[in-house]
Amino acid sequence: MRIVIAGTGIVGLTAGIxxxxxxxxxxxxxxxxxxxxxxxxxxxxxxxxxxFDEFGAGKEVRAIGTTLETWFFDAAGRRSRxxxxxxxxxxxxxxxxxxxxxxxxxxxxxKNIRLNSKVIGFKEDADGVTVELADGTSERADLLIGADxxxxxxxxxxxxxxxxxxxxxxxxxxxMMPSGNEPKEGTVLTVGHKRTRGGFTHTHGGQVTWMVNQxxxxxxTGSKREEALKRAANxxxxxxxxxLLRLIESTxxxxxxxxQIMFVxxxxxxxxxxxxxxxxxxxxxxxxxxxxxxxGIEDVLVLVRSMQRSSSLAxxxxxxxxxxxxxYQKVHELADAVERAGDAEEYALHxxxxxxxMLNDGAANSRT
Ligand SMILES: Cc1cc2nc3c(=O)[nH]c(=O)nc-3n(C[C@H](O)[C@H](O)[C@H](O)COP(=O)(O)OP(=O)(O)OC[C@H]3O[C@@H](n4cnc5c(N)ncnc54)[C@H](O)[C@@H]3O)c2cc1C
Numbered sequence: 202m203r204i205v206i207a208g209t210g211i212v213g214l215t216a217g218i219x220x221x222x223x224x225x226x227x228x229x230x231x232x233x234x235x236x237x238x239x240x241x242x243x244x245x246x247x248x249x250x251x252x253f254d255e256f257g258a259g260k261e262v263r264a265i266g267t268t269l270e271t272w273f274f275d276a277a278g279r280r281s282r283x284x285x286x287x288x289x290x291x292x293x294x295x296x297x298x299x300x301x302x303x304x305x306x307x308x309x310x311x312k313n314i315r316l317n318s319k320v321i322g323f324k325e326d327a328d329g330v331t332v333e334l335a336d337g338t339s340e341r342a343d344l345l346i347g348a349d350x351x352x353x354x355x356x357x358x359x360x361x362x363x364x365x366x367x368x369x370x371x372x373x374x375x376x377m378m379p380s381g382n383e384p385k386e387g388t389v390l391t392v393g394h395k396r397t398r399g400g401f402t403h404t405h406g407g408q409v410t411w412m413v414n415q416x417x418x419x420x421x422t423g424s425k426r427e428e429a430l431k432r433a434a435n436x437x438x439x440x441x442x443x444x445l446l447r448l449i450e451s452t453x454x455x456x457x458x459x460x461q462i463m464f465v466x467x468x469x470x471x472x473x474x475x476x477x478x479x480x481x482x483x484x485x486x487x488x489x490x491x492x493x494x495x496x497g498i499e500d501v502l503v504l505v506r507s508m509q510r511s512s513s514l515a516x517x518x519x520x521x522x523x524x525x526x527x528x529y530q531k532v533h534e535l536a537d538a539v540e541r542a543g544d545a546e547e548y549a550l551h552x553x554x555x556x557x558x559m560l561n562d563g564a565a566n567s568r569t
Contacts, residue, residue: 202224202225202226202343202344202514203225203226203227203228203341203342203343203344204220204225204226204227204228204342204343204344204345204346205227205228205229205230205320205330205332205340205342205344205345205346206220206227206228206229206230206345206346206348207230207320207332207345207346207347207348207349207353207354207355208229208230208231208232208347208348208349208350208353208480208482209229209231209233209236209237209302209306209309209314210237210238210302210348210349210350210480210481211238211243211298211301211302211305211480211494211497211498212348212479212480212481212494212497212498212500212501213229213231213346213348213349213480214229214236214302214305214306214308214309215252215253215256215258215305215497215498215501216346216348216479216501216504217229217309217310217313217314218256218257218258218305218308218309219252219255219256219501219502219505220505221309221310221313222256222257223505223508223509227309227310227313228313228315228340228342229309229313229314229315230315230318230319230320230332230334230340231314231315231316231317231318232317232318232319232320232335232349233316233317234316234317235316236302236303236306236314236316237302238298238299238301238302239298239458240298240375240458241297241298241375241376241377241410241412241458242295242296242297242298242377242404242408242410243295243296243298243301243494244269244293244294244295244296244491244492244495245262245266245293245294245295245296245301245494245495245498246293246294246492246495246556246559246560247289247292247293247560248495248499248559248560248563248564248567249494249495249496249498249499250262250263250266250294251564252498252499252501252502253498255502256308257308258304258305258308261304261307261308262296262301262304262305263294265296265297265300265301265304265405266294266295266296266405267294267295267296267402267403267404267405268292268293268294268295269292269293269294269295269389269402270288270291270292271291271292271293271389271390271552272291272389272390273390273391273392273545273546273548273549273552274388274390274391274392274400274441274545275391275392275393275438275544275545276391276392276393276394276435276436276437276438276441276442277438277439277441278388278391278438278439278441279545280545281545281546281549282549282553283546283549283550283553283554286553286557287557289560290553290556290557290560291552291553291556293491293495295402295404295405295410296404296405297377297404297405297406297408300405300406317336318334318335318336319334319335319336319354320332320333320334320335320345320347320349320354320355321333321334321335321354322354322358323345323355323358323475323476325473325474325475325476329341329342329343329475330342330343330344330345330475330476332345342475343475343514344475344476344477344514345475345476345477346476346477346478346479346504347359347476347477347478347479347482347483348478348479348480348482348497349482350480350481350482350485351365351463351464351465351481351482351485352364352365352463353465353478353481353482355476355478355482356465356468356478356482356483359470359472359473359476359478360468360469360470360471360478363465363466363468365463365464365465365485366463366464366465366466367461367462367463368461368462368463368464368487370415370416370417370418370419371414371415371416371417371418371461371462371487371489372414372415372418372421372428372459372460372461372462373412373413373414373415373459373460373462373488374412374413374414374425374428374429374432374449374457374458374459375410375411375412375413375457375458376410376411376449376452376456376457376458377404377408377409377410377456378408378409378410378411378448378451378452378456379407379408379409380403380407380408380409381409381448381451383401383403383409383444383447383448384444385403387400387401387402387403388400388401388402388436388441388442388444388445389401389402390548391436391441391442391445391545392436392542392544392545392548393435393436393437393438393442394435394436395415395417395432395435396415396416396417396418397413397414397415397432397433397435397436398413398414398415398436398489398548399411399412399413399414399432399433399436399445400412400436400445401444401445401448409448411445411448411449411452413429413432413433413436413445413449414432414488414489415432415435416489416540418432421459424454425454425457425458425459426449426450426452426454426457428459429449429457429459430446430449430450433445433446433449434446462487462488463485464485464486464487465481465482465483465484465485465486467529467530467533468483468484470522471483471521471522471525471526472518472519472521472522473518474514474515474518475514475515477504477518477521477522479497479500479501479504480494480497480500481493481497483500483525483529484496484497484525484529484532486532486533486536487536487540489536489539489540490532490535490536490539490552490555490556492555492556492559495559496529496532496559499563499564499567500521500525502567502568503521503524503525503567504517504521506568506569507520507521507524524566524567524569528563528566528567531558531563532555532559532563535551535554535555535558536555538551538554538555539551539552539555
């Protein structure tokens with residue numbers, strides 16, 4: 202079987218690794234001139250790490266993780282966790298995104314990756330799919346996977362009328378810096394005033410990563426550093442936020458990433474007989490649950506299992522979609538409750554409800 206994957210983000214690369222272990226010939230088409238990893242660091246939860254284990258990349262990926270057992274702090278640094286949950290419900294491995302993507306690209310096989318290759322469309326017929334590229338060439342395959350992120354060209358053709366949308370007023374600023382004298386424990390996650398969240402934490406390779414998020418944020422008008430500092434001030438009762446403020450002040454403007462958060466509306470379908478969406482292309486989520494990438498990695502497992510079990514590719518894609526759509530309905534329900542949380546205690550409760558579900562019932566559903 203020949204499979205073309207559009208996109209070499211964390212999900213496309215994972216799909217490349219997994220489908221090769223099934224014996225498929227894989228071509229990963231990436232529009233950028235390099236393997237990109239937008240963002241500083243990413244929290245990868247145990248359910249996704251198990252997927253990497255299953256497809257042989259777990260050891261290398263786990264080696265770059267720093268275990269983060271999150272507490273939820275108010276603006277004055279009073280910490281809480283919801284009673285009745287295990288420490289696993291608060292724990293993930295924090296990884297530097299660029300290093301993670303390089304490891305995954307090596308595991309997927311560099312010779313299977315074609316850079317500067319933008320997928321612009323496809324044509325399906327009874328025998329396969331022709332994938333059209335921006336340079337005028339095309340690739341013939343049995344299956345096209347759209348793992349091309351929130352602005353997915355594959356989704357735009359497969360499910361017209363569902364472009365990425367702005368999560369109104371939701372902005373995030375983040376960066377990674379060499380660690381200095383910041384307190385060892387970090388301040389993730391502080392839930393401050395005016396719907397602001399953020400903090401810093403130490404990570405792989407002597408680095409410290411910081412982020413500042415705000416729901417219902419006024420439109421940013423100043424420099425990235427100025428805007429991040431304005432929001433970080435909402436998490437600084439009694440000096441709790443001073444180390445974060447110092448860190449932001451010392452971060453060069455061009456190191457700071459600012460995003461208006463985007464999301465993908467719920468899609469009526471994710472597949473046709475020869476095309477499947479996965480990762481952010483299918484379900485780009487607001488990042489306040491810190492798990493969009495983790496969940497996308499599980500999409501890969503579900504697709505592979507469906508392909509192994511089904512009598513035909515078309516039947517496998519039906520099974521894949523049948524599993525994923527209700528799964529993400531539940532993700533949205535739990536994530537929306539986190540978004541509505543008014544303070545650190547409520548945030549801790551709803552985040553733990555989400556992660557507990559994801560690591561238990563959700564993971565079991567992805568492994569059936
Ligand atoms: C601020 C923030 C914090 C987050 N924190 C976490 C976290 O802690 N844990 C977690 O699990 N998730 C987190 N997420 C979510 C996570 O980053 C995404 O869910 C994940 O990166 C999606 O991976 P992907 O491979 O689906 O898409 P992407 O990473 O967007 O990759 C898509 C790739 O496709 C390429 N591409 C696009 N169009 C085309 C085309 N037409 N042809 C060819 N290539 C194309 C792009 O260049 C890119 O390389 C966070 C997100 C944000 C914004």
